[in-house]
Amino acid sequence: MSSRVNGAARESILAALRARGDEPGEPPEIAGMWFESASAASQRRWFVRMLEAAGGRCTGVASAAELPAALAATPEFASAKRRVSLLPGTGSSGIAAGERGGEDEREVDLAAISHPAELADLDFALLPGVFGVAENGAVWVDGAALPHRSLLVLPQHLGIVLSARALVDHMHAAYERLTFDGPGFGCFVSGPSKTADIEQALVIGAHGARSLCVFLLEAD
Amino acid sequence: MSHPERAAQFLANPERADRHDRALWFVREKRDLAAATVPEWEHLRALASEIKRHTLARLADYLEEFETNATRNGAVVHWAADASEHNEIVLGLLAERGVTRVVKSKSMLTEECGLNPYLEAHGLEVTDTDLGERIIQFRKERPSHIIFPAIHMKREDVSELFAHELGSDPGVCDPSYLVAAARVHLRQKFLEAEAGITGVNFAVAETGGIVVCTNEGNADLGTSLPPLHIACMGIEKVVPRARDLGVFLRLLARSATGQAITAYTSHFHGPRSDGELHIVLVDNGRSALHASADYSSSLACIRCGACMNTCPVFRRSGGHSYDATVPGPIGSILEPARDPDRHRSLPFACTLCGSCKGVCPVKIDLPQQLLSWRRDLAERGYLAPNTRRAFGVGGWVLRDPLRTEWAGRLMRLVGRLIPSATFERYFKGWSSARSLPEVPRRSFRAQWKARSRAGE
Amino acid sequence: MGGRVKVALFVPCYVDQLFPEVAFATLELLERFDVEVDYPAAQTCCGQPFSNTGLARDARALAERYAEAFAGYDHIVCPSGSCVANVRHQHANWIGRETAQHGAAARTFELCEFLWDVLGVQAIEGRFPYRVGLHASCHGLRELGLAPASERGPDAAGHAPVDKVRRLLASLDGLEFATLERPDECCGFGGSFAASEAAVSTKMGLDRLADHERGGAQVLTSVDSSCLAQLASLMKRRGKPIPVMHAAEILAGRAPTGAAQR
Numbered sequence: 001m002s003s004r005v006n007g008a009a010r011e012s013i014l015a016a017l018r019a020r021g022d023e024p025g026e027p028p029e030i031a032g033m034w035f036e037s038a039s040a041a042s043q044r045r046w047f048v049r050m051l052e053a054a055g056g057r058c059t060g061v062a063s064a065a066e067l068p069a070a071l072a073a074t075p076e077f078a079s080a081k082r083r084v085s086l087l088p089g090t091g092s093s094g095i096a097a098g099e100r101g102g103e104d105e106r107e108v109d110l111a112a113i114s115h116p117a118e119l120a121d122l123d124f125a126l127l128p129g130v131f132g133v134a135e136n137g138a139v140w141v142d143g144a145a146l147p148h149r150s151l152l153v154l155p156q157h158l159g160i161v162l163s164a165r166a167l168v169d170h171m172h173a174a175y176e177r178l179t180f181d182g183p184g185f186g187c188f189v190s191g192p193s194k195t196a197d198i199e200q201a202l203v204i205g206a207h208g209a210r211s212l213c214v215f216l217l218e219a220d
Numbered sequence: 221m222s223h224p225e226r227a228a229q230f231l232a233n234p235e236r237a238d239r240h241d242r243a244l245w246f247v248r249e250k251r252d253l254a255a256a257t258v259p260e261w262e263h264l265r266a267l268a269s270e271i272k273r274h275t276l277a278r279l280a281d282y283l284e285e286f287e288t289n290a291t292r293n294g295a296v297v298h299w300a301a302d303a304s305e306h307n308e309i310v311l312g313l314l315a316e317r318g319v320t321r322v323v324k325s326k327s328m329l330t331e332e333c334g335l336n337p338y339l340e341a342h343g344l345e346v347t348d349t350d351l352g353e354r355i356i357q358f359r360k361e362r363p364s365h366i367i368f369p370a371i372h373m374k375r376e377d378v379s380e381l382f383a384h385e386l387g388s389d390p391g392v393c394d395p396s397y398l399v400a401a402a403r404v405h406l407r408q409k410f411l412e413a414e415a416g417i418t419g420v421n422f423a424v425a426e427t428g429g430i431v432v433c434t435n436e437g438n439a440d441l442g443t444s445l446p447p448l449h450i451a452c453m454g455i456e457k458v459v460p461r462a463r464d465l466g467v468f469l470r471l472l473a474r475s476a477t478g479q480a481i482t483a484y485t486s487h488f489h490g491p492r493s494d495g496e497l498h499i500v501l502v503d504n505g506r507s508a509l510h511a512s513a514d515y516s517s518s519l520a521c522i523r524c525g526a527c528m529n530t531c532p533v534f535r536r537s538g539g540h541s542y543d544a545t546v547p548g549p550i551g552s553i554l555e556p557a558r559d560p561d562r563h564r565s566l567p568f569a570c571t572l573c574g575s576c577k578g579v580c581p582v583k584i585d586l587p588q589q590l591l592s593w594r595r596d597l598a599e600r601g602y603l604a605p606n607t608r609r610a611f612g613v614g615g616w617v618l619r620d621p622l623r624t625e626w627a628g629r630l631m632r633l634v635g636r637l638i639p640s641a642t643f644e645r646y647f648k649g650w651s652s653a654r655s656l657p658e659v660p661r662r663s664f665r666a667q668w669k670a671r672s673r674a675g676e
Numbered sequence: 677m678g679g680r681v682k683v684a685l686f687v688p689c690y691v692d693q694l695f696p697e698v699a700f701a702t703l704e705l706l707e708r709f710d711v712e713v714d715y716p717a718a719q720t721c722c723g724q725p726f727s728n729t730g731l732a733r734d735a736r737a738l739a740e741r742y743a744e745a746f747a748g749y750d751h752i753v754c755p756s757g758s759c760v761a762n763v764r765h766q767h768a769n770w771i772g773r774e775t776a777q778h779g780a781a782a783r784t785f786e787l788c789e790f791l792w793d794v795l796g797v798q799a800i801e802g803r804f805p806y807r808v809g810l811h812a813s814c815h816g817l818r819e820l821g822l823a824p825a826s827e828r829g830p831d832a833a834g835h836a837p838v839d840k841v842r843r844l845l846a847s848l849d850g851l852e853f854a855t856l857e858r859p860d861e862c863c864g865f866g867g868s869f870a871a872s873e874a875a876v877s878t879k880m881g882l883d884r885l886a887d888h889e890r891g892g893a894q895v896l897t898s899v900d901s902s903c904l905a906q907l908a909s910l911m912k913r914r915g916k917p918i919p920v921m922h923a924a925e926i927l928a929g930r931a932p933t934g935a936a937q938r
Contacts, residue, residue: 197351533873
């Protein structure tokens, strides 16, 4: 089905590429003296430093139970007129109900969203992160956890919750943790969106999120 | 017009030329700093070079493996022999679905194929969503740098442009204000789009996935909102395994902008559950380069732009002076393959300083390939007749030491007798800004001969 | 074993005809270290301009002449980074890898690398009380590894090249270096580039001069007379000339004409 229309192009391209008659071989082993953290503490500091260099922020949170308080103390969350959280215990059934004793109309009901564009007015979204990479401050977000991929880029501000124990030093370790079996989406997010296209002047907040805060959970 | 003519035009505005030079030198310095933070940098470069060399040796196998796995994930893979097949395939997909509004994130390949004008001629609206690309799209210009398309412009230019196109305040030139104006405008385009076209930074054979890197999030906005995602890629973009991404992603952003990684590095395996993913594999001259012993390693290029930032000629002539989709050192190798007549001046727009080779993350020997192009162009008759004649005489002279000495004496005599003004009139190229060296009375060889005869 | 080191002096064609003083300084320096120097008169040109313009016939003829003229010498020494790089790296394209590897091409050295690597000379007696603008000529820098290039870090094993030219110059009493913003940006000569891309070439040269001026250079030097000619010609036109000397001349103890001492 895929190539029936371009069968001729496909065959001619592959034939042209095989004309050299190269010897088959194996790809090189990815190995080396990769720089690694001396301790979990230095690894965490490295991650935070790189995240901040990319324009992101990091807040340490003692446990999941403290997360609602940490969120309430986060200006982008507190001032959000429309927000959503994918973390259990922090959404409409969580803080809002506890604090206000009822439904908070600021919380968006994802079940009621029929088209991702309806999330365009989201001020804040809280997403789960799978693991972080110390050498560049990036967090892997798994699309399977996102009812809509646009949650990664439509909200004005983004929060990602990550376990402090889920950090790796570098991208080689990152790809050792990742398997790609079948359809799916995933993204390394490092910092808010940005651009330097105008005179090389760095501006934080291009088309995607204008800020990113990583909530690093010490304990589950 | 040739590169030197366009370069002279660029340099006729010294303030802009200096600004351009300083801006890109700054990026080169950021690259240096980023590379210095990775002690294993040179090892990564060597690995990346080897992975690419191996991949190119088995490119057909990896493309087939990629197609199988991408198809298994639910993507549809198309093959295009050249630019017009690519354009037809993309138009076909859009027209079949009644799409009229398209958003596009950065893809040098679609630029190479002239996709935008083609789609527009068929009545579609195409919005380039990378900020730099949007700016030059408004101005109906081509990108002047593959990473920073609008680096040749000042903020005042952008302010004036946005005032006209977006209704922003023409009195405000602050980049933050301008970016905010563009954000509002482009987010609206994303919401209204019916299809999103992206490029591909890496295609993974082992998993059938594609990776797209952006700082703005525009590829993700363009593919998470409309249901149709069309990803266009050159056939050289495939890598064997997911773990190879670890090597390339450690090198790419650091080489391009000095960042450790771009803000978004998205991995697409198959379409969204409620959407479609079509991947168009494009040859358009790549298999010909692949077959060439001299130039096949230029296909290793991961389009980071580091060679452009370090090139002293590029920084002082601007990307538009190359009159090519991909400018700079790598463009001067790729483009003559496409059109040697049009691009004959490009391999000569270079002093062979070698800095590009030092920064290339995949260790392409750019200077050697530029030299090979010079030889190829000379053999194919692309040298100017004057040049050939002058070098012909020079070569004849230098093949004999006696002729060399006599020619030298003649030259030195002329140099002493003819007034500089006359000389300069005839040798404008050298002398428009320069004066001539002092001319010695005797050559070294004449003096050595005299010394030997004097019995030393 | 006893006996003097014997070398053939390779004088680039333009140095022979336009800057013979550089060749004499090279000769003097080598003789100071008790090197026996021959000058094979059959030499003419290494062919770099032809190689760089893609003119295979002349490039080959000159590469062959080079191999013949210098056959039988263990070391060929030349005061030009670009000519030596051309001989060592490009001649193989014209006369074959085998011939190049076993012949004169592989035994050709730039002056400073010969002093440092072959003779083991790391210091030169002499005095040069001036602030020197050291122009890091590209071919010597990157192709011969005469110094670390600013875009490169240490190699995979953690090593970086020694800056031989700088170290030798620094060994002279009183010599200081001008600090440059861009320590190894190209001067813009590039052979026929200087004529075919005159606007860019001029701009590159002027930018280098401005950098040296800001760094307070009193004398400009490098291991390539072509770079120095480019810079000198632009200085003269601009009316702000400072003395320009090849590194060989400084190391051989020549004094600059027209520079105020520090």
